[in-house]
Structure formats: structure tokens, C-alpha cells
Amino acid sequence: xxxxxxxxxxxxxxxxxxxxxxxxxxxxxxxxxxxxxxxxxxxxxxxxxxxxxxxxxxxxxxxxxxxxxxxxxxxxxxxxxxxxxxxxxxxxxxxxxxxxxxxxxxxxxxxxxxxxxxxxxxxxxxxxxxxxxxxxxxxxxxxxxxxxxxxxxxxxxxxxxxxxxxxxxxxxxxxxxxxxxxxxxxxxxxxxxxxxxxxxxxxxxxx
Amino acid sequence: xxxxxxxxxxxxxxxxxxxxxxxxxxxxxxxxxxxxxxxxxxxxxxxxxxxxxxxxxxxxxxxxxxxxxxxxx
Numbered sequence: 001x002x003x004x005x006x007x008x009x010x011x012x013x014x015x016x017x018x019x020x021x022x023x024x025x026x027x028x029x030x031x032x033x034x035x036x037x038x039x040x041x042x043x044x045x046x047x048x049x050x051x052x053x054x055x056x057x058x059x060x061x062x063x064x065x066x067x068x069x070x071x072x073x074x075x076x077x078x079x080x081x082x083x084x085x086x087x088x089x090x091x092x093x094x095x096x097x098x099x100x101x102x103x104x105x106x107x108x109x110x111x112x113x114x115x116x117x118x119x120x121x122x123x124x125x126x127x128x129x130x131x132x133x134x135x136x137x138x139x140x141x142x143x144x145x146x147x148x149x150x151x152x153x154x155x156x157x158x159x160x161x162x163x164x165x166x167x168x169x170x171x172x173x174x175x176x177x178x179x180x181x182x183x184x185x186x187x188x189x190x191x192x193x194x195x196x197x198x199x200x201x202x203x204x205x206x207x
Numbered sequence: 208x209x210x211x212x213x214x215x216x217x218x219x220x221x222x223x224x225x226x227x228x229x230x231x232x233x234x235x236x237x238x239x240x241x242x243x244x245x246x247x248x249x250x251x252x253x254x255x256x257x258x259x260x261x262x263x264x265x266x267x268x269x270x271x272x273x274x275x276x277x278x279x280x
Contacts, residue, residue: 129238141244145249146251148265148272171274175276
């Protein structure tokens with residue numbers, strides 16, 4: 001199996017915030033913390049585009065590189081997780097992350113000591129799979145239940161794709177071929193290391 | 208006698224100069240997700256503990272739930 005990846009198809013995202021709601025509900029995420037959010041580019045302008053953003057579980061995660069207490073780890077499936085018992089809440093990861101994923105709650109279930117909180121790809125944390133301790137700190141472990149992340153499974157237009165990177169790429173490639181546009185997916189290059197990251201689209205390409 | 212006392216005193220003083228280990232506490236190891244949770248909410252169709260079965264199940268679930276071209280055509 002290839003590593004787990006997220007991608008949001010901006011041609012399909014209708015800014016319904018179903019992914020945000022699914023995430024908050026599934027993991028009982030407290031007020032003030034948004035593991036996932038929908039960002040609209042050129043809001044109000046004809047042709048505006050929306051994307052759903054959370055931790056992308058980067059191939060070469062900058063948060064892991066800057067953490068002074070080494071609280072991050074990567075699973076065999078490529079999911080970037082962290083240990084809240086080790087986190088000191090310094091916020092370095094927040095500055096390093098290109099997606100603004102790390103959250104620092106100040107109260108509630110996760111926030112008594114200001115530990116960082118972020119999307120876990122619905123894979124929990126270092127506690128025992130499916131345990132109460134894991135749920136209280138990290139939320140539900142859907143991967144261990146044989147399910148995909150709640151945000152992607154709840155997406156009404158299937159704009160948000162999550163799971164095996166090869167399958168995600170296949171689904172998106174098929175869509176692009178069928179509709180003839182929308183190959184430029186935000187975040188893919190930044191998170192997973194495309195050589196075309198940050199480059200302008202080719203001249204004459206449809207957007 | 209005096210000399211050995213001085214040596215002992217010097218050794219005892221030097222002990223305080225020793226440095227405590229500063230190695231980082233590594234994160235706890237996580238059990239693989241393919242091991243399952245044993246909960247009643249587990250999706251049927253795969254065997255907990257069998258990684259290949261878990262991968263196959265997840266790929267099929269991904270195709271069925273996210274690839275609407277293959278679902279509808």
C-alpha cells in the first residue's frame with residue numbers, strides 16, 4: 001500500500017463545510033479548535049474556488065523537523081501523529097506548517113495544558129487503539145476500524161479525497177481526463193514533494 | 208591519612224559536576240492500525256491483525272465511496 005494522502009478537488013468543493021462538521025462531531029473537538037476548515041480563494045469574485053484544508057501528513061513534514069521535544073512520529077501508512085504527553089505546547093510546529101494545521105486550544109478536553117492538537121487522519125495517537133484514553137486525547141481511530149477519515153467519507157461532492165495515495169491520484173487523474181481541467185490541486189506539491197510545486201500553470205492550460 | 212581525605216573530598220566535590228543525561232524522551236510506539244480496535248463499530252469485511260486484508264478492504268472502500276466514475280459507469 002502507498003502512503004495515506006489527502007487532496008481537495010477545488011473544481012468540486014462547494015464550501016458546504018460538511019467535512020469540518022464531520023470532523024468536529026466524530027472527534028468531539030472542542031470550541032475554538034478546527035482540525036479542518038474550508039478556505040475560499042477570491043471569495044465573491046466569479047470563478048472563486050474553495051478548498052478544505054487540514055494537516056496533509058506531509059512526506060517530509062516540517063513540524064517533525066522543528067519540534068524541540070520530538071513528539072511527532074510517522075506511522076507505517078505515512079500518517080504524521082504526535083504524542084500529547086511529550087508535547088510542551090511551544091508552537092514551533094505552528095510556524096513551520098505551511099497549512100496552518102496545528103491548533104492550540106486554551107480550554108476543554110484537549111486544552112488543559114495547551115497541548116497542540118491537529119488532524120490525525122482519523123488514526124488516533126500512541127495510546128491503545130480504540131481506547132478511551134486515545135479518544136479523549138486524539139479522537140476516534142477510524143483507520144483501525146477499517147474506515148477512511150470522516151471528512152472525506154462525509155464529503156457530499158467527493159471533492160475531498162483521502163486514503164491510499166495511488167488510489168487518490170488515480171481518482172483525480174480520471175476526473176481531470178473526463179472534464180479536461182482542474183489538474184492543479186493546491187497543496188499536493190507542498191505536502192508530497194512535486195517538482196512543479198509553486199510553479200505557475202503551463203501557458204494555455206485550463207484552470 | 209590527610210591525603211586520602213583530600214582525595215575523597217575532591218572526588219565527592221567532582222561528582223556534583225557530572226552532567227545529567229539530556230536525551231529526549233521518544234514518543235511512545237503506536238500499535239499498527241491494521242491490528243484493529245475490537246470495537247463493535249469496526250467495518251465488516253476484513254480480518255483484524257492481517258495487514259494485507261486491511262489494506263485490501265480500505266482500497267475497496269476508497270474506490271466504492273470516492274470514485275463516482277467507477278460507481279456510476
